[in-house]
Amino acid sequence: MRTIAAISTPPGKGGIGIVRMSGESSLEILKKIFTKKEIRPRFMHYGKIIYENRVVDEVMACYFNKPRTYTCEDMVEIYCHGGYVSCLYILEILLKLGAVPAEAGEFTKLAFLNGRIDLLEAEAVEGIIEAESKEEQLMYADVLGGKLTEKLESVLNDVVNLISECEAKIDYPELGDVDDMKEKLEKIHGGLISFLDDEKRTTYIRDGLKLAIIGRPNVGKSSLLNALTNKERAIVTEIAGTTRDTIEETINYEGLTIRLIDTAGIRSTDEVIEREGIKLSKKAAEDADFVVVVLDGSAPLQADDFEIMELVKDKEKIFLINKEDKGLKIDLKSVEKYGEYIISSIKNDSGVRELLDAIKKRIVHDIDFNVTSIFNIRHVDLIERAISEIETAIRDIDVMPFEIVEVSLREAHEYISMILGRDTSEDIIDRVFRDFCVGK
Ligand SMILES: Nc1nc2c(ncn2[C@@H]2O[C@H](COP(=O)(O)OP(=O)(O)OP(=O)(O)O)[C@@H](O)[C@H]2O)c(=O)[nH]1
Ligand SMILES: [Mg+2]
Structure with a gap:
């Protein structure tokens, strides 16, 4: 398995620069160049980076053992001086010792692929990094904290319940009340529409x-x-x-x-x-x-x-x-x-x-600074597709077999799940992370 490395702090001069690694060999690579050899997980250690018999920098380093790390893999962070040469030189050494350069957003992509966060939360990480105002920052922090995931989960739950009702109807046509099911469909429809409305009201916060x-x-x-x-x-x-x-x-x-x-x-x-x-x-x-x-x-x-x-x-x-x-x-x-x-x-x-x-x-009056809304075109597109499926189900429920209604509900379920990155193709996932910065 590959061990990735990147500089996580921006190029330029600063007090501290952070170089980090994720993957199986992280600790082993650190030990090859760090003066301190006994490294306790999750403790800061002071030492020197030595390479080819020269002291490269005086640093602090921390080893995070898996699985409770940002990427869910073993990770190492080296806090060196924030001259960019120091960061670059340390990165170069890590690469010589077996790490490979991280791709844009790869640390966060690992967190997603390893199931620690969903795709929406990963996008919120990038949102926080790119935020240009406090309001935008707070909006993404809410998403990262799971507020939007919770709202979507609740819709998914309603859809699943209706799918079960359809199945019951298929097996026992005399059971259940169609009007009641229609009402539930209308409620889901209203909920999805409000996601779009909220999105419109937050565009000014984002853009x-x-x-x-x-x-x-x-x-x-x-x-x-x-x-x-x-x-x-x-x-x-x-x-x-x-x-x-x-x-x-x-x-x-x-x-x-x-x-x-x-x-x-x-x-x-x-x-x-x-x-x-x-x-x-x-x-x-x-x-x-x-x-x-x-x-x-x-x-x-x-x-x-x-x-x-x-x-x-x-x-x-x-x-x-x-x-x-x-x-x-x-x-x-x-x-x-x-x-x-x-x-x-x-x-x-x-x-x-x-x-x-x-x-x-x-x-x-158009903006609600406290609303947690979907926030990009990918989400809007998927919600619109889900809405169209629910509208089909509403039209079909009186005139079509319940198998057909169920198909629309399953489609809607899939589109909403894709916002969270479930059942999502690799191609789309790659596209989400492509715009991230390296080192995050
Ligand atoms: N007296 C007065 N002069 C002003 C005021 N505002 C701007 N000016 C002057 O009006 C002139 C034109 O100002 P600009 O800001 O360049 O005008 P503009 O609309 O950008 O002009 P263009 O770029 O040519 O289209 C300048 O000499 C300014 O100092 C004002 O409130 N009072
Ligand atoms: Mg002018």
Whole structure:
């Protein structure tokens, strides 16, 4: 059996770096290079790594005996100094002594294959590593703790009970109440639909709110991006048409991750580069979850403004009427017809916080920060398939033999089980772990 090794800490400089191994030879390999020879399982040992008669580093090392380890195999962790050379050199030595390089996510894959966690919990590990906000972190921590598995198990249990009822009906047609079975099917259906609803309500927690800043040239879009990110991210000048490309930055406002996209000013122009930029601006507005249209409040509305307001007619949006410090000349009534507005002077730092509050207020009613939901396309696809099977069963129950209803229930059961990684093909499992980092 192979023994795998990898550096688990990120590349770069840090106080400590961790190199770890999993597999039968882990302890034997450690003993070949570690000055301390008596190694008690689950105790930290201080010693030196010696290779080719040279001290490589002073380290702590720990041996975890199977099966109660991360991978359910024997494991060794070496805590060396966090210079990346030290980590790399120790890894190189482990590989020379018989370990093989771990693949991306292989430690977690072993935990799954050895039955310690299900596939959903494995995906949550990656979620925690990739989390960009506290809310996202807590959501995945709940999944890792088994909360979502529990919810799915409960649905699976209901499906199994119904399968038994179908079988009883096949053998003893006079037993059992079909209406009661139908009611149970409806309940399972409702439960599965709520998984999809929850998923929609957590997409902002995972992916962030995609917010496009659009408007005519020179109205202050890039100034807004800079004010929101608190840095000079985009070039700001008094020349109309300064921004040519879309610029993206992510911020977190009171738990809401916002992916800001500053865009080129939209106007009619014959200039080739500018026209390409404007195409991107319109696309950004189209793809965004939310649009902030910046208007120059110190001038009357122009034809381009109306075109932009029409463009976002059906989008979730707020108008930011900027440059208030120069005196308002804009017709507020016309803007109001298109939607909510906020008055600002980015120059004087007024209105920006108000804008964020207004966006949050509009979005947050959609998000439940405490819900434990399915969280990726793999889950959504499987739940949708299960729903379709349950819908077939509901249609069939009055008109078809119970054998047919049972087939749909078994299919639904299989799809839900696949979320947890049961009866799942190797190909799909490999795909899940492919995106993991090495060393986890
Ligand atoms: N008086 C005043 N000037 C502002 C305000 N906000 C931005 N400006 C100025 O307006 C000019 C244009 O600002 P930008 O942020 O570059 O405008 P933009 O919308 O990104 O322009 P393009 O990239 O050309 O589309 C700059 O000179 C800013 O300093 C404001 O609230 N008041
Ligand atoms: Mg700009």
